[in-house]
Amino acid sequence: MKLASRLDNLGTETAFAVAAAAADWKAQGHEVFPFHLGDLDVPLAGHIVEAMNAAIADGKTGYCPGPGIPELRAALADDIGSRRGMSFGPDEVTVMTGGKPVITKFLQAVMNPGDEVLYPNPGFPIYESQIEYLGGHGRSYRYLPTDDGFRIDLDQVRDAITDKTVAIIYNDLQNPISAESTDAEREAIAQLAIEHDLWVLSDEAYFEMRYEGTSTSIASLPGMRERTCILYTFSKKFAMTGSRLGCAVAPAQMSTVFSTMNTNDESCTTHYVQWAGIAALTGTQEPVADMLATLKARRDAACEIVGDTPGMSVETPRSTFYLFPDVTEAIQIVGARDVGDFATQALHATGVSFCTRNHFGRPQPGEDRSYIRFAYSGLPEEQIRRGLGGLRDWIGSHA
Incomplete structure (x- = not known):
């Protein structure tokens, strides 16, 4: 029996493949320091747990409206709008089971087979996976290292736009490289979208995961609201990764389509989890502040x-919970063949498990430096110091 040929185009979140190798090494009796997966070891805040349990006890365990319960849509519209200097209505909010479905449903809504969509590379691997799985052509754009962190190669973006381009995926406060756009860079992307009449998926999963400064949404720029879909997730800010709760904020025309897609795909987002989301948004924000303080200490360590x-060399990021160090010379020091061999040797020698640049998109022509990603969100500071300290000493022993 044959399966659909489009499955050949379906990728995965490659951090999970690294997790499997780390789990195998741990099963053999070795200590592992899991820097590979951007999960959080922070417990779910008590008032969120109480709200979820109360909703279950109240019988909120059945079907509910496909676009989300009205109370949560209103709370999201208020919170997301106020933090971006904008005003949204509940009809522009569609609740979904996390942030990933927003990527898929956005592409289904704007992209026909054969259309082109621009996406960041390195970037979240699900972008590329879903573009190609749904029959589109992904055209990646790169980031260039500068003295002030990574910057989008705007010339490459301009050159990549054709008459078949329908959308650009834009991830400010970026995974995996923690890059944050300057005002000028954000405005340049917006201007290109307007000039070429492109839809924009603004992935804002880390909008509030920052240690200093303030975030700006591309949707707030002139001419952008009507062409931008904001991806929002509870996973990062509220440490609700397993709860699977997020939303799309988009023009009403697109939100109506999303609602229909929800009904077709999963009927609705889990009812009682939505009440937990309301508690997260409207209750005390002290657990969020505490988590950011903890993450900042981990970042600094x-x-x-x-x-x-x-x-190794790395910029100190102002947001997210990732480091993206250049390890080109470290690979040479330990005599590894390439960055993949370096990762394997590091795991076996030190127990430190991490993703490489190659887990976040196909390397582009001309890339002559090697990078890895450390996610420090799931390890206490003591383990960070012990794990990375061991990695430092191992590399140093070869120097």
């Missing part, structure tokens, strides 16, 4: 050790 590691 990780940056200190990575910066002291032979053959």
Whole structure:
């Protein structure tokens, strides 16, 4: 029996493949420091748990409206709008089972087979996977290292736009490289979208996961609201990764389509989880502040050790919970064949497990530096210091 040929185009979130190798090494009796997966070890805030349990006890365990319960849509419209200097109505909010469905449903709504969509590379691998799975052609754009962090190659973006281009995926506060657009870069992307009449998926999963400064949504720029879909998720800010709750904020025309897609795909988002989302948005924000303080301490510890590691260099990010160090010289120091071999050797020698640049999109022509990603969101500071300290010492022993 044959399966559909489009399955050949379906990728995956490659961090899970690294997790499998780390789990196998751990099963053999070795200690593992899991820097590969961007999950959070922070417990779910008590008032969110109480709201979820109360909703279950109240019988909110059946079907509910496909686009989300009205109370949550209103709370999301108010919270997301106020934090972006905008005003949204509940009819522009469609609740979904996390942030990933927003990617898929956005592409289904705007892209026909054969259309082209621009996406960041390195970037979240589900972008590329879903574009190609749904019959589109992905055209990736790169980031260039500068003295002030990574910057989008705007010339490449301009050159990539054709008469078949229908949309651009834009991830400010970016996974995996933690890059944040300057005002000028954000405005340049917006201008290109307007000039070429493109839809924009603005992935804002890390909009509030920052240690200093303030975030700006591309949707708030002139001429962008009517062409932008904001991806929002509860996973990061509220440590609700397993709860699977997020939403799309989009023009009413697109939101209506999303609602119909929800009904076709999963009927509705889990009813009682939505009440937990309301509690997260409207209740005390002290757990969020505490989590950010914890993550900042972890970031500082990780940056200190990575910066002291032979053959590694990294910028200190102001947001997300990732480091993306250049390890080109470190690979040479330990005599690894390439960045993949370096990762395997590091796991076996030190127990430190991490993703490489190659897990976030196919490397582009001309890339001559090697990078890896450390996610420090799931390890206490003591484990960060012990794990990365061991990695530093291992590399240093070869220097």
